[in-house]
Amino acid sequence: MNSSRRGLFGIGAALAFAGSARAAEAPPGELVFALPTITVPVAGSDQLFPVRRIYCIGRNYPEHAVESGSDPKNEPPFFFQKPTDAVQYVAPGTTADHPYPSLTENYQHEIELIAFLKSGGRDISIEQALEHVYGYGIGLDMTRRDLQRAMGAQKKPWEIGKSFDHSAPMGPVHPVALTGHLTKGAISLAVNGNVRQKSDLSDMIWNVAEQISQLSKANELQAGDIIYSGTPAGPGPVVKGDLLTGKIEGLPELSVRIS
Numbered sequence: 001m002n003s004s005r006r007g008l009f010g011i012g013a014a015l016a017f018a019g020s021a022r023a024a025e026a027p028p029g030e031l032v033f034a035l036p037t038i039t040v041p042v043a044g045s046d047q048l049f050p051v052r053r054i055y056c057i058g059r060n061y062p063e064h065a066v067e068s069g070s071d072p073k074n075e076p077p078f079f080f081q082k083p084t085d086a087v088q089y090v091a092p093g094t095t096a097d098h099p100y101p102s103l104t105e106n107y108q109h110e111i112e113l114i115a116f117l118k119s120g121g122r123d124i125s126i127e128q129a130l131e132h133v134y135g136y137g138i139g140l141d142m143t144r145r146d147l148q149r150a151m152g153a154q155k156k157p158w159e160i161g162k163s164f165d166h167s168a169p170m171g172p173v174h175p176v177a178l179t180g181h182l183t184k185g186a187i188s189l190a191v192n193g194n195v196r197q198k199s200d201l202s203d204m205i206w207n208v209a210e211q212i213s214q215l216s217k218a219n220e221l222q223a224g225d226i227i228y229s230g231t232p233a234g235p236g237p238v239v240k241g242d243l244l245t246g247k248i249e250g251l252p253e254l255s256v257r258i259s
């Protein structure tokens, strides 16, 4: 565990959760033990964004959809989740050690824009969707591709390929008030300095507003929900020692080394 991850947990955060509105809805009684709230720092402040759920959209850039076997124009978007405590916070200007996970021999990077919600609801219209966005960040949807593909081939859930410890490295949240809505701009991922993924946020098949609207039909969205907005073409395998550098125009770089 590196120092940046250790910073996610603390008694203060646990107490904040115990006093939250959601705790008031819980049945009466004392907790057998405390659990930490998973948080991501807000850039340029001493505030923390508490994470409720991590949603991820699949196949949301045309070339990646085609390379994954989809027809992007004729299929509705689909989503999956990662466990909230899969967050690995990476402070700007640092390189975090990211552990190569168990059970895989084809561990892949997916660079993505993340939208962080400050509010939610059901059946949110596309026109009003961005009003729910608190801010944006840069993240990696790390993937045990061999396991994802094997499970898909057997018509079993992808979960073991996508939803595992440390599978959601990310930088801080950048409030919309500072960055505006990130609807266009370069997005890229380099491994050891060689660019593997490169596209533009405007190439998304379903933009962030459409993703929020679609997701809100399936689940009531709430403050603290975050959405990984899909990855451009070119995800590929990494090995121990590789240095991953993610970039999104307007945000600080994200840097992790596979360890």
Ligand code: MN
Pocket (backbone or CB within 6 Å): 056, 057, 058, 110, 112, 141, 228, 230, 231
């Ligand atoms: Mn992804």
